[in-house]
Amino acid sequence: MLVTFFTLTFALGSFAGAPSNSTGCLCTYGHPCWPTADQFAELESQVSQPLIYPAPTASACYPANDPSGNCTQVMQRWTDGNWRSSIPGSMDEPNFESFVFKNGTISACYLNTSLGTPCEQGSVPVIGVDARTPQDIQVAINFAVRYNLKLVVKNTGHDYLGRSTGRGAFVVWTHKMKNITYDAEFAPEGAPANETYQAMTVGSGVQWHEAYDVANQNGRMMVGAQDIDGSVGAGGGWLQGGGHSSLSPSYGLGVDNVAQITVVTSTGTHLTVNNYQYPDLFWALRGGGGGTYGIVTSVTYRTYQQLSAVLYFMRANVTNATVMKELIGGMLRLQPNLTDDGWSGYGFLENATLTFIGMNPGMSTAAANASTQPLTDYLFSLESKGTSLEVEINPFDTWYAWYTWFKQFFSTGGEDGTNMMITSRLLSRDTLANQYADVAEILYDCQAGINTVSGGKVSQINPDSAGLNPAWRNAVVETVCGVSWAEGTTAEEIAGKIDQLKVWIKDMYALTPQAGAYFNEASLFEIDWQYTFFGSHYGKLKEIKDKYDPYRLFVVAEGVGSEEWNEELTCRW
DSSP: OHHHHHHHHOOGGGGTTSOOSOTTBOBOTTSTTSOOHHHHHHHHHHSSSOOBOOOOGGGGGOSTTSOSSOHHHHHHHTTOHHHHHTSTTOOSSGGGGOEEOTTSOEEOOOSOGGGOOOOOOTTSOSEEEEOOSHHHHHHHHHHHHHTTBOEEEESSOOOTTOTTOOTTOEEEEOTTOOOEEEEEEEOOTTOOTTOOEEEEEEETTOBHHHHHHHHHHTTEEOOOOOOTTSOSBSSSHHHHTOOOOTTHHHHOOGGGGEEEEEEEOTTSOEEEESSSSSHHHHHHHTTSOTTSSOEEEEEEEEOEEOOOEEEEEEEEEOOOHHHHHHHHHHHHHHHHHHHHTTOEEEEEEETTEEEEEEEEETOOHHHHHHHHHHHHHHHHHTGGGTOEEEEEEEEESSHHHHHHHHHHHTTTOOOTTOEEEEEEEEEEHHHHHHSHHHHHHHHHHHTOEEEEOOSTHHHHSOTTSSSSOGGGGTEEEEEEEEEEEOTTOOHHHHHHHHHHHHHHHHHHHHHOTTOOOOTTSOOTTOTTHHHHHHGGGHHHHHHHHHHHOTTOOOOOTTOTTGGGBOTTSSBBO
């Protein structure tokens, strides 16, 4: 199978640009250092599942005149995040499946076969372990260390920095570690006898829609991701990057709601970490970035009583650009009081339309009307300037019912399967009070997403309680700008798109130099990335990284310690 797959997808010579196993470099496919078929067979005999041979998402559609797989299914489900996450070689953004050479040549596998380009492996790892147990991960890590392999870790492939891919790499795929356990009296190992939580433990492959379902069955709700299809992983990079949620203004971020984590380090040791055991590693795993300290096998989260929820829905159609910028700025200015009242929200611009979906858990309809009245009054004050408005406040029996509505609202849209890169910025109360108009100019230009997922409870938690960037504790709003492009776009044209992204990065940085960005929703081009992603915690995170990853096995783009590596993350400087 190994020889057949490699023959079908790429020639050995296509990886000639990868490093050899020289001092300071990792081993990648296509070089003498790469393990033999017999050595991979030995690995396969030690794990619970056959080895996997990831292929690009569209590979089933090739050869174009005689597809090797179910191309019809690929075309029908191309934008389905849950489907994409179930495929070891598929990424949410297919541009991270591609590889761009320095001469502008692109190695990719396009869905549009009429472009006439061959299907190539790009940056999709070539072989790996389908991990189902911590023991599988231990075996895989020991194998990677033994042969000095470039290792990547993939759960769902939701990653705007491409950390789930690696050209010629060996992958550990954790997506099928799906155990979920609810414990009404969970006690962290080593904790005092009186410290217990109503908690849920999820395997690293559990996705948030699965976690929410089980929590709801137990009358509970959780601080988790609010993506449109629930396909983000609950035990992977979402948490390790910080983890914002629709419940964050009321209960904190994901990192604030973790009781315990289990993780395999590069020494092959399976550790249980919390505030009482390996507290430094527990600290780093909560916001210090995914793919950096080890491979998480499970996370135990606190849960909360399922509450009612109230929706604040707003849609504004504004054809005048000046008025739209005024509307955006006014909404930003009013957000701190709303998040302090427990409101979260997601806003997005589409040409002349701004839509905002707000939610508050446990608030009555009457209280919701009173709390949002200043915002509603402001919005309707713009009707005289040509703004067409729709504003609704609707109650839901439970937060879970609101979440179900949220998914259905976005059921016909989404960004999965789109080539794109994004940047984010965390906006503080001071910025929203004094620079809202300047920020609005940039957000209008980039057609931004506006996430009110901080403030409130997030602001009340000690900035040094977790490895998370302290900028989150001052933030109220996270903004997201992005660029996208069609399949077949040339490297030169993509570079032009990235140049535009860099302009927005520079402009937002100039307005908010002391702020930061959300590590999980950012670009490879952030200014002063160590500070932007990790703030004053970077030095301590680097010390913890060096302590628990002595083999320097875990290296990802713009992750802690990555400054020691070349651009391809294959050789140390």
